[in-house]
Amino acid sequence: MIPALLAIHIAAVVIWIGGVVFVTTVVFPMIMRMEDSMEKVIFFQGTERRFARIAKVCVVIVGITGALALQLEHRWDVLFTWAGIGPTFMLFVWTLFVFMLLFEAKIFNFLFGGAAQHDTKKIFRKLTTAHWVVMSVSLMVVAVGVFTSHARLMK
Numbered sequence: 001m002i003p004a005l006l007a008i009h010i011a012a013v014v015i016w017i018g019g020v021v022f023v024t025t026v027v028f029p030m031i032m033r034m035e036d037s038m039e040k041v042i043f044f045q046g047t048e049r050r051f052a053r054i055a056k057v058c059v060v061i062v063g064i065t066g067a068l069a070l071q072l073e074h075r076w077d078v079l080f081t082w083a084g085i086g087p088t089f090m091l092f093v094w095t096l097f098v099f100m101l102l103f104e105a106k107i108f109n110f111l112f113g114g115a116a117q118h119d120t121k122k123i124f125r126k127l128t129t130a131h132w133v134v135m136s137v138s139l140m141v142v143a144v145g146v147f148t149s150h151a152r153l154m155k
């Protein structure tokens, strides 16, 4: 049961974090090359909103399968301990994503509420940096997750 759960866990992680990598390394550079501000905003909102829907489904699957894996192994007590650094880090980043996806509409409205009056180039530069930070942290969780999971198995 646990290996099957973790297989689903990782499949959802791949789709979700892979999407974050795609948006950060492909979509953002394309947006930055666009001349027209309105075109930038429309393209960004179109791709990001579509991806947010896919990410939401993956976040739910990752959360359920991760929690079930801990429950079935009766390992909730490893959270917030050194031995459970992997799942603890996962839970932390997962919670961060849940908040970002829950308040996605509010964040968009705040950023682009009056896009015409704002400096869109500056906004997209900030968004690019934010995406690079989120992507790096996500990839770090994947690396820490695999490392600690297998280090634990080897003990």
Ligand code: HEM
Pocket (backbone or CB within 6 Å): 006, 009, 010, 013, 017, 062, 063, 065, 066, 067, 069, 070, 086, 087, 090, 091, 093, 094, 138, 141, 142, 143, 145, 146, 147, 148, 149, 150, 152
């Ligand atoms: C950002 C979200 C997450 C990512 C990127 C992530 C990634 C990973 C990775 C890469 C593994 C290693 C699989 C392997 O090599 O065998 C793993 C395992 C695991 N994950 Fe996650 N995960 C996330 C969220 C969660 C959450 C929210 C929980 C539960 C609270 C969780 C619980 C677990 C458990 C219990 C394992 C088995 C390994 C172990 O017990 O150390 N994960 N995850």
